[in-house]
Amino acid sequence: MTKKEALEQEADSKGIHIYKYYLGEESLRGLYVDGNIALNTSLKSDVEEACVIAEELGHHHTTVGNILNLDDRISAKQERQARLWAYNKQIGLSGIIRAYEHGCMNRCEMAEFLDVTEEFLQEAIDCYREKYGVGETVDNYYIMFIPNLMVGKRI
Numbered sequence: 001m002t003k004k005e006a007l008e009q010e011a012d013s014k015g016i017h018i019y020k021y022y023l024g025e026e027s028l029r030g031l032y033v034d035g036n037i038a039l040n041t042s043l044k045s046d047v048e049e050a051c052v053i054a055e056e057l058g059h060h061h062t063t064v065g066n067i068l069n070l071d072d073r074i075s076a077k078q079e080r081q082a083r084l085w086a087y088n089k090q091i092g093l094s095g096i097i098r099a100y101e102h103g104c105m106n107r108c109e110m111a112e113f114l115d116v117t118e119e120f121l122q123e124a125i126d127c128y129r130e131k132y133g134v135g136e137t138v139d140n141y142y143i144m145f146i147p148n149l150m151v152g153k154r155i
Contacts, residue, residue: 002046002050002115003047003050003054003090003115003116004046004047004049004050004053007050007053007054007057007089008053010057011037011053011057014035014060015035016035016036016037016057016060017035017036017037018036018037018039018053019036019037019038019039020038020039020040020041021038021039021040021041022040022041022042023038023040023041023042026040026042028040029042029043029048029052030052030053030055030056031056032056032057032059032060032063035060037053037056037057039052039053040052045117047115047116047117048117050090050115050116051086051090051116051117051120054085054086054089054090055082055083055085055086056082057085057086057089058081058082058083058084058085058086058089059078059082061082061085062078062081062082062085063078063079063081063082080127083123083127084127084131087120087123087124087127087128090114090115090116090120090124091114091116091120091121091124093128093136093138093143094138095114096110096143096149096151097138097139097141097143097151098113098114099113099114100141100151107121107122107125107149125145125149128143128145129145129146132145133145133146134146137154140153140154141153141154142154
């Protein structure tokens with residue numbers, strides 16, 4: 001089962017319907033409203049659709065009310081929470097470690113291994129950098145975010 005299929009199944013189990021519409025502009029990739037996810041028809045691949053579905057499910061789990069005005073501090077904070085939910089769902093720190101263990105040498109290989117877009121992976125890394133700072137220890141691994149993404153196994 002692909003990540004997209006798993007996310008569609010999760011949405012269905014929560015009574016969330018997914019539709020494809022042209023949302024009026026390329027930059028608006030998805031929208032969550034009252035148990036419905038709209039995916040922009042401009043999305044180019046199943047991998048890209050899965051990333052957008054994950055973020056919109058993040059809104060289902062973390063957002064309250066209309067947050068379309070991201071100039072509002074509270075709306076921006078809710079948007080960040082929804083994206084963090086999606087990054088953890090699709091990647092997580094454990095995913096970064098799995099990619100390292102698999103031998104991925106760069107972001108392109110990591111994104112392909114994790115079945116996410118390179119843009120989504122970079123946004124996740126940036127978000128984790130904001131959240132954890134220089135780095136974070138997970139089990140016997142140290143994930144460094146500053147100055148660059150690096151993973152090492154602790155002895």
